[in-house]
Amino acid sequence: MALTDLIQQDAGIMPFVRFERIAVEDAAASREAGHYVAKDVDMANITPPYSKDVMKYKVVAWLGQLKIDAMNARIPADWVEKYTAAYEAWKRGQEMPVDGYPIKGWGVISPAQQETLIKLHILTVESLAAANDEGLRRIGMGAHDLKNKADAWLKQLKKAGPATVEIAALKKENAGLLAAVSGLEKQVSELSKLVEQVGALQQGPMTAAIRDGIGADDLLGDDD
Numbered sequence: 001m002a003l004t005d006l007i008q009q010d011a012g013i014m015p016f017v018r019f020e021r022i023a024v025e026d027a028a029a030s031r032e033a034g035h036y037v038a039k040d041v042d043m044a045n046i047t048p049p050y051s052k053d054v055m056k057y058k059v060v061a062w063l064g065q066l067k068i069d070a071m072n073a074r075i076p077a078d079w080v081e082k083y084t085a086a087y088e089a090w091k092r093g094q095e096m097p098v099d100g101y102p103i104k105g106w107g108v109i110s111p112a113q114q115e116t117l118i119k120l121h122i123l124t125v126e127s128l129a130a131a132n133d134e135g136l137r138r139i140g141m142g143a144h145d146l147k148n149k150a151d152a153w154l155k156q157l158k159k160a161g162p163a164t165v166e167i168a169a170l171k172k173e174n175a176g177l178l179a180a181v182s183g184l185e186k187q188v189s190e191l192s193k194l195v196e197q198v199g200a201l202q203q204g205p206m207t208a209a210i211r212d213g214i215g216a217d218d219l220l221g222d223d224d
Helices: 003-009 027-033 059-071 078-091 111-119 125-129 133-139 143-211 216-220
Strands: 016-025 038-047 055-058
Touching (some): 055 059, 059 078
Antiparallel strands (some): 016 038, 038 055
16 A cells, blocks of 8 residues: 555544664675675655554655655645655754654653553654544554543644733733833932932032031121
8 A cells, every 4th residue: 555545544644754774785886896885775664643564665765756746736745844854853863853742741641641652653642633443443442532632632722822822922012011110110210319419419518517517607708
C-alpha cells in the first residue's frame, strides 16, 4: 500500500518519521578500489498513524516524491516543508519538531499513559483526538476515554483562543498604564524636590540671621 493511500485513510495525520544513516556499498568505487567501499545514505523510516508497519525510503528520493505528491494535491502542501525541517534538525543533532501539541508533558493524562501513546507514535493531542478504530485498538483499554479527553481539550483550547488574545491585549495595555503612572510619580517626586530647594533658598538669609542672633534692624540697616 502506498504512503499516500494511508494518508487519505487517516484524515491527513502526518505519519511518524524516524531518520537514520546507514552504510551502503558503493559498487563503482568498490570495483575501482578492488575492495569494499561504503558510502553513507540517509533513510526515512515511515510509520503510518496508529500502525507498527515501517516503510523505508532514501530521504532524497522520498522528499522529491513528497514534492510531487504535494503539487498533485495528494498530501497537504505544508508537509514538504515540515518534513524537510525535521530532516535538517535531525542532521544538526536536534530533536525533530512535533506538529501539534505534544503528548509528552500533557497534564491531562498520566505519565504512564503518555509513554504508552508515544510508543505507538501518537505524539500529539491532535493525533490522539483523530485516532481511528485501528489506533484505538492498539491503544487498548481506556482508548475511547483518552480520545474523548483529547477532543474535549482541543475544543476548549479553541474556545479559549479569542479570550487568550484579549487577555494578552489587556495585559499589554495595563503594562503601558503602569509605566505611565510610574513616569508621572517620578516627575512629581522631582518637582517636590525642586520646590523644597527653592523654599530653602528663599528662607536661607533669614534662617542664618536668626541662628547668628542678628535682629531685623540689623538686616534693614541704620538710617542715622
